[in-house]
Amino acid sequence: MSEQDKDIIVCRCEDLTLADVKRLISKGYRTLDELRRIGRLGMGPCQGKTCRALVQRELQAAGTPLKHQLPGTYRPPTRPITLGSIAAGSSEEASKDAQ
Amino acid sequence: MHSSAEVVVIGGGVNGVAIAYELAKRGCTDVVVLERDYLASGATGRCGAGVRQQWGTEMNLRMSIASVKRFETMNEDLDYDGDIEFKQGGYLLLAYTPAGWEQFQKNVNLQRSFGLGVKLCTPAEAREIVPHLNTEGLLGATFNQTDGHCNPFHVTDAYAQAARRLGVKIYTNTEVLGIRRGGAGEGRIVGVKTTGGYIATPVVVNAAGGWSKDIAAMAGVDIPTYSERHQILVTEPVAPMQGPMVMSFHHHIYCQQTPHGSFIMGLGDAAEKPGYSSRSTWQFAEEMAQKITWLLPPLKGIRVVRQWAGLYNMTPDRTPILGAVPEVPGLFLAVGFSGHGFMLAPMTGVLLAESVLGLPASLPIEKMDLGRFARGELFDEPSVV
Numbered sequence: 229m230s231e232q233d234k235d236i237i238v239c240r241c242e243d244l245t246l247a248d249v250k251r252l253i254s255k256g257y258r259t260l261d262e263l264r265r266i267g268r269l270g271m272g273p274c275q276g277k278t279c280r281a282l283v284q285r286e287l288q289a290a291g292t293p294l295k296h297q298l299p300g301t302y303r304p305p306t307r308p309i310t311l312g313s314i315a316a317g318s319s320e321e322a323s324k325d326a327q
Numbered sequence: 328m329h330s331s332a333e334v335v336v337i338g339g340g341v342n343g344v345a346i347a348y349e350l351a352k353r354g355c356t357d358v359v360v361l362e363r364d365y366l367a368s369g370a371t372g373r374c375g376a377g378v379r380q381q382w383g384t385e386m387n388l389r390m391s392i393a394s395v396k397r398f399e400t401m402n403e404d405l406d407y408d409g410d411i412e413f414k415q416g417g418y419l420l421l422a423y424t425p426a427g428w429e430q431f432q433k434n435v436n437l438q439r440s441f442g443l444g445v446k447l448c449t450p451a452e453a454r455e456i457v458p459h460l461n462t463e464g465l466l467g468a469t470f471n472q473t474d475g476h477c478n479p480f481h482v483t484d485a486y487a488q489a490a491r492r493l494g495v496k497i498y499t500n501t502e503v504l505g506i507r508r509g510g511a512g513e514g515r516i517v518g519v520k521t522t523g524g525y526i527a528t529p530v531v532v533n534a535a536g537g538w539s540k541d542i543a544a545m546a547g548v549d550i551p552t553y554s555e556r557h558q559i560l561v562t563e564p565v566a567p568m569q570g571p572m573v574m575s576f577h578h579h580i581y582c583q584q585t586p587h588g589s590f591i592m593g594l595g596d597a598a599e600k601p602g603y604s605s606r607s608t609w610q611f612a613e614e615m616a617q618k619i620t621w622l623l624p625p626l627k628g629i630r631v632v633r634q635w636a637g638l639y640n641m642t643p644d645r646t647p648i649l650g651a652v653p654e655v656p657g658l659f660l661a662v663g664f665s666g667h668g669f670m671l672a673p674m675t676g677v678l679l680a681e682s683v684l685g686l687p688a689s690l691p692i693e694k695m696d697l698g699r700f701a702r703g704e705l706f707d708e709p710s711v712v
C-alpha cells in the first residue's frame with residue numbers, strides 16, 4: 229500500500245479510497261458482496277457502477293482471478309427515486325384503476 | 328478442513344458467531360462454525376438493525392436489556408478494530424386504537440418492573456421527540472431512550488474476529504448436507520457432513536436462521552419454525568433529523584435514521600405466506616412509500632437507493648427457541664427469532680454457551696425451550712412487526 233493510495237477515491241458515493249479497499253481485502257474479504265457489507269463499498273446511490281471494476285481489479289491483484297470472482301448483487305431501484313414520487317406514482321395508478 | 332471438533336455451530340449469522348465466541352471465551356476453543364455463503368449473508372445482513380427493549384413479555388425483555396448492556400461496551404469487550412456504530416436514539420412506539428394503547432400501558436408497567444425508564448407520551452409529547460411526526464389519529468406513544476441502532480455487519484465481524492483470535496475456525500462457502508447420529512440413527516449426535524468433508528463432533532448448535540427447520544430435520548427432529556419474507560429499503564444519507572426509531576404496530580411499519588444518515592424502513596405484510604423467497608417487490612416499495620410519507624411527511628423528498636428482503640424465522644408464539652433438545656443428545660437450538668434476533672444476539676451467545684457447557688444459566692433459558700410447545704407454556708409476545 230502506498231501513501232498515494234490514500235488520495236485515490238475508489239467509491240465516490242461512500243468516500244472510500246484505494247487504501248481503504250486494500251485494507252479490507254487484506255483482512256480477508258474477497259467478494260464484492262462481502263466488501264459492500266463490511267465497508268459500504270458500492271452501497272451508495274450508484275450501487276457500485278463506478279467502483280466495481282476498480283475493486284475487481286484489486287481483488288484480481290490480491291489473488292482472485294476475475295473468472296473466479298462472484299458477480300455482486302444489484303438491487304432495485306436502478307436509479308435513486310424519492311419516496312414522494314414512489315408514493316404519488318402509485319396513487320395515480322390507483323385513481324386510474326378507479327375510473 | 329477440521330475432521331473433528333468439540334462443537335459445530337451451523338450458521339454464520341450474528342447468532343452463530345456470538346455463540347462460538349462465548350464458547351471459546353469459556354474455554355471451549357475447539358469450535359467450528361459452518362456457513363454456506365459468507366458471514367452475515369442471511370437475515371443478519373438484511374435486517375433493520377434496530378435494537379429495542381420495549382417488549383411485552385418477560386424473556387424478550389430480560390434478554391434485550393442484558394443485550395443492550397453488552398452492545399454498550401462491545402467495541403472494547405471484543406477488542407474490535409472497527410466500530411459497531413451503536414446509537415441510542417430511542418424507540419418511539421405509536422398507538423392508534425384503544426386496545427393498542429391499553430396494551431402499551433400494560434407493557435410499560437412490565438418494562439418498568441425490569442428497570443426500563445420507558446415514558447408514556449401524549450401525541451404532543453411524541454411530537455417533541457420527533458418534530459416531523461404526523462400525529463393525526465395518534466392516541467399515545469411510548470418512548471425508551473436507550474433503544475436504538477447497531478451495525479449488524481460490524482457486530483458479526485467483531486464476534487467473528489474475537490472468536491478466531493481464541494481459536495475458533497470459521498468455514499465460509501461450506502454447506503451442511505447432513506447430520507449423523509449414533510445408535511442406529513437414534514442416539515446422540517456424532518458428526519456433520521459438509522461440502523468440505525465430514526466433521527466428527529458430539530455437539531451441534533443449529534443457528535441456521537431461515538433454514539433452521541431443515542437443519543433440525545437433518546438431526547431427525549421436527550421443530551415448529553417456518554420462514555417468512557420481510558421487505559425493507561434504505562434511502563440516501565441526509566443530515567441528522569430523526570433520533571429514534573419510529574414504529575407503528577397498527578400500520579406494521581418501522582423507520583429509523585442510521586448514524587450514517589440514511590433512513591432504513593420496513594413493513595410487515597399480513598398476506599405474506601410462509602416460504603423461502605427473498606425477492607423484493609415493487610408493491611412493497613409503493614406501500615412503504617405511501618405509509619411513511621403520510622406518517623413522516625418530510626421524508627417525501629429523500630431518495631430510495633436500495634430495497635431488498637430477508638427471512639424472519641418464525642415460531643408459533645413469536646419468541647425464539649433456545650437450548651438443548653432432550654430427544655437428541657448433543658443437539659442445541661438458537662432459532663425462531665421471529666424478526667428480533669439481531670438485538671438479542673449478545674445474550675443468545677451467552678445463554679447457548681452456558682447451556683452447551685452445562686454452566687449455570689445467566690437467565691432462565693429453560694422457559695424458551697422447544698418443550699414449551701408440547702407443555703402449552705407459550706409466550707404471547709404482542710409487540711412484533
Ligand SMILES: Cc1cc2nc3c(=O)[nH]c(=O)nc-3n(C[C@H](O)[C@H](O)[C@H](O)COP(=O)(O)OP(=O)(O)OC[C@H]3O[C@@H](n4cnc5c(N)ncnc54)[C@H](O)[C@@H]3O)c2cc1C
Nearest residue numbers: 338340342363369370371374375377503536637668669670
Ligand atoms: C427485513 C428484516 C428486518 C429485520 N429487522 C430486525 C431488527 O431491526 N432488529 C432485530 O433484532 N432483528 C431484525 N430482524 C431479524 C434478524 O435479522 C434475525 O433474527 C437475525 O439476524 C438472525 O440471525 P441468525 O444468526 O440466527 O440467522 P441468519 O443471519 O439468517 O444466519 C443463518 C445462517 O445460516 C446459514 N445456513 C443456513 N443453512 C445452512 C446450511 N445447510 N449449511 C451452512 N450454513 C447454512 C445461512 O447462510 C445464514 O447465513 C430482521 C429480519 C429481516 C429479514
